[in-house]
Amino acid sequence: MTVAGVFVLLVNDHLLKQAWPGFVTGKLSDVAGLMVAPALLALLFWRRADLAATLLTGALFTLVKSTETGAEAASQVWTLVAGPSRVLADPTDLLALPALALAWWVRGRSLHTHSPKWRIIAAMPLTVLAVAATSAVHMPAAEFVEVDGDRIVVHVSGGQDQISRDGGATWSESDRATADEPRRPQSAACVPMQATRCYRVVPGRMAVQQSDDGGDSWRPSWTTSDDDRERLRRTYSGSHDRHSMGLAAVPRPGGHVVVVANGLDGILVRDVQGTWRRVGWPGQAAEQAATVDVSLERSVALFLAACMLFGGVGAGVRQFHRVYTGFAVFACLGLFGIVAEAALLDHDAFGVVVLGGVAAALGTLACLVLAFGGRARPVTAAVGVGGAPLVFAAVYLPFHGWAGGAPDAYEVAVVIAAVLTALVLVAGAALIRNDAGRSGP
Structure with a gap:
């Protein structure tokens, strides 16, 4: 049965999830994983301890799926073992827990077979391959910035828009009230009431330039370091939105702020003191962000x-x-x-x-x-x-x-x-x- 569970994991996580991501394939993966996990966990015990392995599997699964702390801990552990991973807390996944009863029943029947432990050991290479599968996740990208009164809105493709009402110091998420319409990001902007100070994004790069003479000449204002560029390359390998896409300059008491839609890297903010800060993805949007x-x-x-x-x-x-x-x-x-x-x-x-x-x-x-x-x-x-x-x-x-x-x-x-x-x-x-x-x- 362990081999059958591994086969289901292979087919579901490597094929079905890619073709039909959704509720059914997600829950099928949980059921198959709960069928396989107790038998593999039992290998860690010196003597046969199926009941302890089954109970421990159920407890860990419940902790991970019902608490943010458990999900974050599982993400860190699985990242160390299988590469960049994100485990999300989802209480609906607890519907798969009855699969542990089936796993217990099948494991009990294996007492009457020869060398069940060696069957599990032989299946471990396939198990490693099966559980290392990754689901297709659409990564959000900050595309352009819009100023609406005291609100600064960063429009995000594949995610929720980010809104700030305090000049980019804090951000909150909001679903779009209207359907998306094709819109070209504003790649350059001058500070209102200060027309000589302008900013623009550098085409094809994650960088911002600044002009103090109304756009006649430009100099670097912010750019990523070599190590940051390498992290971005590793994080978003194969993606095309690894560059600054749009910005807006907003007057504030004591100066002005600049908010940049930094593509897959999220949000970049220049405060009134002139300090640039990579905000990235605040709030729940961080759960969708890729890792290095x-x-x-x-x-x-x-x-x-x-x-x-x-x-x-x-x-x-x-x-x-x-x-x-x-x-x-x-x-x-x-x-x-x-x-x-x-x-x-x-x-x-x-x-x-x-x-x-x-x-x-x-x-x-x-x-x-x-x-x-x-x-x-x-x-x-x-x-x-x-x-x-x-x-x-x-x-x-x-x-x-x-x-x-x-x-x-x-x-x-x-x-x-x-x-x-x-x-x-x-x-x-x-x-x-x-x-x-x-x-x-």
Whole structure:
């Protein structure tokens, strides 16, 4: 039944959701996920613990779907595991909870079959592929700015308009009262009652220029940094609205403000003091905004973590060392094929991912058998198992922080990742060497 649930996830999330997004395909995905999750979660327990796994699945699903805190936590975790992701709280998804009863019934029947756990393990590569599917989401884009009395309205395609009544300091969402009509954004504007001060967006770029002589000459007023441009490129790869699209200049007490419709990046505001601030997407619109793609860095982190795992265990194998090393390399390359192909290739890499999953599963099972058969030393095995998540965190977290702006420079993230990874590897090597010295030949 686990394999059947995985098949439903594959077909629904990779095909049906793309063709017919909506209530039915969304709930079908929840039902299939609840059918598969308890069996996979039970693998984390030393002994068979189906009831605990089922109850824990239901509790976590309820927390994620009924609270904003749970949804945000799930988004962060799933982003670390499967790339930029957004999990939304939706209480109607709790209608899928009865699927846990069916999963419990099917799991109970598997007690009378041979090696049900190994069936689940064999299905895990397909499961990883199935749950990594993403739904087609139309990203909002700020297209043009309109001034209506004391209101500043940023019109948004694919989302709710943003309205400010205090000169761009705060924003609220509002559905459009009238149907959309084709409208050309205002790309340049002069400050009312101050005709010599003008602003304009730079065609094809996310940048604003300023003129102090009524438009005779222009100079840069705001532009993105190199790192910000790289974040935008990774966030909206393949999209065409990665540039400033329109603006408006509004007089305010003490000066004037400028509000820019910054396309997919949301709203940009210059306050009366002359300070530019990227507002982005305030309120619920932030839920639809895309996140920076650091899948390549995550792929490297997973690959190095797998090397740490297999290398640590293999350092303590007393027999079959060469055979173990060969299967370890086979498993690591298969894992790298799973996590890296989608990041490195522009076309569909389904076949390569499946082959990589098979290689990783077979290599891992062979290494597990050889580690027990070769009487691997417990300390070195513990170093490998414990060091793998530390290596992943050391490599990936600095880039995850860079995606959020801290650190601001990509080069700094590279240095931090290299230093942290080196510390983990040196500590692991020291523990393995110390254990080898105590164990003797």
